[in-house]
Amino acid sequence: MADSTLIRWIDGQAPAEISGGSTWGMPFPRGTVPGVEALAVADATGARVPSQAWPLATWPDGSLKWAGVALPATCSPSDTYHVTADTGTAARAGRPSSGIASVVVTESADAITVDTGVLQMVINCGGSTLFSSLSRDGRTVARDARLVSLLQDGIPEGSGTARREAFTGEVTAVALEQNGPVRAVVRLEGRHRQDGPGNGRSWLPFVVRFYFHANARSVRMVHSFIWDGDPERDFLAGLGVRFTVPLEAELHNRHIRIAGADGGFLAEAVRGLTGLRRDPGAEVREAQIAGRATPPEQTWNPEVSGRLHLIPTWGDYMLSQLNADGFEVRKRTAAGRGWVGISGGTRAAGFCSLSDSRGGLGVGIKDFWQSHPGQLDIRGAAGSEAALTAWLYSPEAQPMDLRFYHDGLGQDTFEEQLEGLEITYEDYEPGFGNPTGIARTHELTLFAYEATPPTESLAADAAAASTPALLQATPEYLHSAGVFGDWAPVDRSTPERARLEDRLDFLFDFYAYQVEQRRWYGFWNYGDVMHTYDFDRHVWRYDVGGYAWDNSELSPDLWLWYSYLRSGRADIFRFAEAMTRHTGDVDVYHLGPWKGLGSRHNVQHWGCSAKQLRISTPAYRRFYYYLTADERTGDLLAELVDNDQNFLGLDPVRKVRPDAATYRPNRGALGVGLGTDWGSLAATWLTDWERTGNPRSRDRLLGTMADIGALKYGFLTGEALYDLDKGRFDTGREQISVSHLSAVFGLVEICSELVDLAPDPQFERAWLQYCRLFLATKEEQVEAVGQALEGIHLTQAHSRLTAYAAARLQDRDLAARAWESFAEGGEHLNHGSAFSLRRIAPPFVLQPVDEAPTVSTNDTAQFGLAVIQNLALVGQYLD
Secondary structure, X not given: XXXXXXXXXXXXXXXXXXXXXXXXXXXXXXXXXXOHHHEEEEEOOOOEEOOEEEEEEEOOXXXXXXXXXXXXXXXXXXXXXXXXXXXOOOOOOOOOOOOOOOOEXXXXXXXXXXXXXXXXXXXXXXXXXXXXXXXXXXXXXXXXXXXXXXXXXXXXXXXXXXXXXXXXEEEEEEEEEEEOOOEEEEEEEEEEEEOOOOOOOEEEEEEEEEEEEOOOOEEEEEEEEEOOOOOOOOEEEEEEEEEEEEOOOOXXXXXXXXXXXXXXXXXXXXXXXXXXXXXXXXXXXXXXXXOOOOOOHHHOOHHHHOOHXXXXXXXXXXXXXXXXXXXEEEEEOOOOOOOEXXXXXXXXXXXXXXXXXXXXXXXXXXXXXXXXXEEEEXXXXXXXXXXXXXXXXXXXXXXXXXXXOOOOOOOOOHHHHHHHHHHHOOOOOOOOOOOOXXXXXXXXXXXXXXOOOOHHHHHHHHHHHHOOOOEEEOHHHHHHOOOOOOOOOOOOOOHHHHHHHHHHHHHHHHHHHHHXXXXXXXXXXXXXXXXXXXXXXXXXXXXXXXXXXXXOOOOHHHHHHHHHHHHOOHHHHHHHHHHHHHHHHOOEOOOOOOOOOEEOOEOOOOOOOOEEHXXXXXXXXXXXXXXXXXXXXXXXXXXXXXXXXXXXXXXXXXXXXXXXXXXXXXXXXXXXXXOHHHHHHHHHHHHHHHHHOOHHHHHHHHHHHHHHHHOOOHHHHOEEEEEOOOOEEOOOOOOOOOOOOOXXXXXXXXXXXXXXXXXXXXXXXXXXXXXXXXOOOHHHHHHHHOOOOOOOOOHHHHHHHXXXXXXXXOOHHHHHHHHHHHHHOXXXXXXXXXXXXXXXXXXXXXXXXXXXXXXXXXHHHHHHHHHHHHHHHHHHHHO
């Protein structure tokens, strides 16, 4: 009998409709599923559902570890689904049942055509359009989609002026990544090129993917671009996606719909027939308001039908969301005429549509107000075709200014820079606060309409684009599959466990509340949190060097993802998703000399001179990739495969290297730390090996594991010389050097997986030695390695090392020490009931805020991870 796995919607219930299909990722225990051919999906009644599956990762024995699974669009989704892994039956996954349309892809020399059975898109293989046409049941609802951008040459101060130039995205490569039958994916890449005469400059490389599912009436679009301008002279003044919408109906039968806040809608026609001095008739008014074709004009009140030419036509509409708390809607009759204010509100949903009785286009932007400044434009709706532009960066906003925020303060030498580190915790270096190479991803949904839909249907579409429904396996199943190391589902079975679970919930809720209260939103900021709090000013230290944006310092990403795995909570998933999007795009360089490296915490996300693997590590990104099968995240993982090359060009410890006088990096002798550096490389190689089977990644991972095991002091050595060509460490180094940061950027989690995934007795011995000795007594350390360890900090965080050794060695005394160290290391966090909020009132702050004493993202993340892993490893000793 085949095993069956429950899959449920993370929001708790099925949505009313899935207009664009569903995709998710799920794991399987080692050795249980030979491949995706064994997978099939059934709904809650047991009826077979058409599905498509593909491998995301394999176990070392070749069995399936992670699979992506896709279902068709449906107007009646099941409350739950079951995935069956039947090793005795040939694959039927991916073969739609009769009556269910398949995605059909047709390729020619110059275009790819995709037909979901409901809509059709024609994608040219090059040129200035993303697609040449989008049709619904054969009728074109949009065409000539293109990327547009505006470049401004300065930020005027005083009476100065600046010039803007228009650019259009030019597609240079198109690839069919997935070819149905349930799901198809088309990838486009290119650059923005200057419009009209001029120097023909191109910039802003981009990747766009279109996602198609069988039966879908909507298409998901994921757009990523890389900033490659000069921050001193290039100021992005607009970035958007523009669609041409053909219109044929009478002006009074052309309908604009713009979503506001909380499900509200602006619903108007280009030529309004309501509110006039003369009444066209109730039937006419009701039809226009509903978006239906009005009765023939000869049936109207002639006092109206004879004067239609005297009613103004409103061809242009605009919604601009320039901050997280306010949007404005305006309209005008035509270009060159004044704008008339319509209304405003707080947080727009990021959706609009333009249609007539024969069909139209709707566009929704995910995280619209959160990623401000954004804008939705409709222009020329009174003509035969209109332009609908989804602005990802609004041209109404102040142009994007990415210049470094100070002049260097005279920090020209390493000595001066280290002094600066002592006062503002900022690791400054001239030329390193450069954003060139950072990226940003947006997700859009395009809806093809056969007529103007009822407003209730549009509201549902807007909600679906803003917060897409997602299927996921339960925490219990994810845990049973044996993925992601040491964690276990939420357990409140004893008072002590319940107390710790309450603290974990409190800390997440606190940070979710801080995002809202402190308005941690915006184009480059959304998804990140601040590092440390300033109790005198009652603000986070947003302007104090390395205490500002956190940039993954001490792994809040891991804390959030493990919290989601344990709980299955939708709010935690979406918080972690936003952080993964941000930290993977904005905090990491995707081109240039620092490609593959991330920037340490700073006032600006790219400001710190510490460009390191510990920020770009796949340890933070692979959760989202495996749980959602997201191709953009897959791109980020693929970028990092050769990251060991970075040690040739940039020494991460160049300012504090004790052997700086003699160290000369070369391909055969690169200094690589065995903590944050090797942990990041190991995560890179492991992920690539699992995803692709790449022998280079496999051999470097297994080889360096063996080398660490062969070092006299194992992980306690601190740093080893790495031969880049061979991918191996020199095992002759004999030293002891311990850092409190080595194990708090994913090393614990990766080593935990590696010990079980690729058994190596010597490597395990080295890891257990490190775990056992890090918080041991000085006497125990001297007895084991001849000297006491220096640099022991973050006791609470490292209690999970002791817990790991206790669980592996079945040592009750070590388990007791783990809980003692946990309690000792963070009194303010350990006693969650004392972690209170207090209201701070004016005049000290701009508005009343709630303050939590002794708040640091670092402490929070590591506390959370210590709780999660200690409970999983030595929870029985807590009871």
